Amino acid sequence: xxxxxxxxxxxxxxxxxxxxxxxxxxxxxxxxxxxxxxxxxxxxxxxxxxxxxxxxxxxxxxxxxxxxxxxxxxxxxxxxxxxxxxxxxxxxxxxxxxxxxxxxxxxxxxxxxxxxxxxxxxxxxxxxxxxxxxxxxxxxxxxxxxxxxxxxxxxxxxxxxxxxxxxxxxxxxxxxxxxxxxxxxxxxxxxxxxxxxxxxxxxxxxxxxxxxxxxxxxxxxxxxxxxxxxxxxxxxxxxxxxxxxxxxxxxxxxxxxxxxxxxxxxxxxxxxxxxxxxxxxxxxxxxxxxxxxxxxxx
Numbered sequence: 037x038x039x040x041x042x043x044x045x046x047x048x049x050x051x052x053x054x055x056x057x058x059x060x061x062x063x064x065x066x067x068x069x070x071x072x073x074x075x076x077x078x079x080x081x082x083x084x085x086x087x088x089x090x091x092x093x094x095x096x097x098x099x100x101x102x103x104x105x106x107x108x109x110x111x112x113x114x115x116x117x118x119x120x121x122x123x124x125x126x127x128x129x130x131x132x133x134x135x136x137x138x139x140x141x142x143x144x145x146x147x148x149x150x151x152x153x154x155x156x157x158x159x160x161x162x163x164x165x166x167x168x169x170x171x172x173x174x175x176x177x178x179x180x181x182x183x184x185x186x187x188x189x190x191x192x193x194x195x196x197x198x199x200x201x202x203x204x205x206x207x208x209x210x211x212x213x214x215x216x217x218x219x220x221x222x223x224x225x226x227x228x229x230x231x232x233x234x235x236x237x238x239x240x241x242x243x244x245x246x247x248x249x250x251x252x253x254x255x256x257x258x259x260x261x262x263x264x265x266x267x268x269x270x271x272x273x274x275x276x277x278x279x280x281x282x283x284x285x286x287x288x289x290x291x292x293x294x295x296x297x298x299x300x301x302x303x304x305x306x307x308x309x310x311x312x313x314x315x316x317x318x319x320x321x322x323x324x325x326x327x328x329x330x331x332x333x334x
Contacts, residue, residue, distance in 0.1 A: 043308070044304060047304040047307050047308055048300070048304065050307060051300070051303060051304070051307065054143075054144065055144065055294075055295065055303075056137065056143045056144040056147050056295065057096065057097075058294075059147060059291060059294060059295045060096040060097075060134060060137075060138070061090070061093070061096055062291050062294075062310070063130065063131070063134060063291055064086050064089045064090055064096060065086075065090065066127075066284070066287050066288060066291065067082060067083075067086040067105065067127070067131070068083060068086040068087055068090065070127065070284045071124075071284070076112075076116065078111070078112050078115055078116070079112060081108050082105060082108035082109060082112070085101065085104060085105055085108065086105070089101055089105075096138075097138055098138065099135055099138050099139040102131060102132075102134045102135035102138055103135045105131050105134075105135075106128065106131045106132045106135055109127060109128040109131055110128060113125060113128055123282070123284055123285035123288065124284075126154065126158060126285070126288060127284075127288060129154060130151075130154065130288065130291075130292065133146070133147065133150040133151075133154070134147070136150075137150075144295070147295045147296075148295050148296045149296075151292035151293070151295050151296040152253050152296045153253075153254070154292060155249070155253050155269065155289065155292055155293070155296070156249075156250050156252075156253030156254035157250075157254070159246045159247070159249040159250035159253070160250035160254065162246050162250075163243060163246045163247045163250055166239075166242070166243050166246070167243070172239045172242070172243060173239070174236070175232065175235040175236030175237075175238075175239045176235075177239065178235040178236075178238055178239050178242075179227070179231065179232055179235035179236075180225075182196060182198075182231060182234075182235060183198075183203065183206045183225050183226075183227055183231070184206060184207055184210055184225075186203075186207070187280055187281065187321075188279070188280060189203055189324075190279065190320065190321055190324040190325075191234075191279050192231065193324075193328075194324070195230070195231070195234045195238075196227070196228055196230055196231030196234055196235075197228045197230045197231065198226070198227070198228060198231060200328065202226045205226065206225045206226055209223050209225060210225070242276075245268070245271065245272050245275070245276075246272065248261075248268050249265070249268045249269055249272055252264055252265035252268050252269075253265050253269075266293060266297050266299070266302045266306075267302075269289065269293055270293075270302075270305065270306075270309070273286050273289055273290070273309070274309075277317055278316070278317060278319075278320045279320070281317045281318050281321060283313060283314070283317060286313060286317065287310060287313055290306050290307075290309055290310040290313070291310065293306045294306040294307055294310070
């Protein structure tokens with residue numbers, strides 16, 4: 037109990053006004069660390085600028101620093117547009133919001149308003165895409181992802197009844213198909229009926245939770261739903277990213293959630309989850325792979 041009280045006291049200390057400064061610093065840390073697993077030399081200017089902003093704290097209040105950071109990100113987005121994942125564009129939008137915020141007379145309000153809308157619109161378009169594309173409605177998108185993406189191996193084994201050797205063979209088959217201009221002897225990926233059912237159920241769960249997050253952040257007239265927006269977002273992050281660990285996106289959602297929330301209690305949850313994210317997010321995957329190594333030697 038004493039440890040919990042000390043933890044809460046430390047989080048409250050970090051959130052002492054002005055909280056927007058904390059959010060700017062957290063954003064700078066994310067910018068410094070984001071993308072280190074797929075390093076490109078064009079990212080060097082933004083990393084050096086982020087490091088300078090951390091070492092010399094007055095820089096986080098300077099509009100020109102955030103504009104320069106935004107320019108670096110825009111150039112990278114344009115240069116590498118074909119290989120970027122969606123949340124990298126969200127980083128760019130958020131940095132431009134930070135530039136506008138530090139230029140304004142009410143930075144906290146600017147960050148809060150834009151954070152709510154960015155979260156809401158992000159989840160709205162994600163939900164619309166799932167309806168328009170069709171691959172989510174029949175479960176085929178998640179089904180294929182479970183069969184091929186090594187990050188979802190835990191789910192494929194635990195939920196779908198597959199084994200790691202079968203998943204490795206699936207990836208080898210797919211890589212062979214990609215490498216050849218024409219497939220003369222097409223092969224079918226190995227799966228199970230249970231994997232197909234689980235993929236369909238999880239597809240509709242994803243549509244439901246993302247749609248609820250979008251509605252709760254955008255439809256302020258629905259007070260009962262709007263007041264639950266933070267719990268819905270936290271539920272999405274925890275249930276999604278313990279299965280599919282995407283640290284960069286989850287961390288940015290926590291930062292944006294932190295600045296827009298009005299409850300100090302929920303704000304501490306956002307900040308605590310963000311700080312402990314390198315521990316709790318990969319923990320289920322780590323336990324899974326350890327057990328596989330111990331009991332199955334794979």
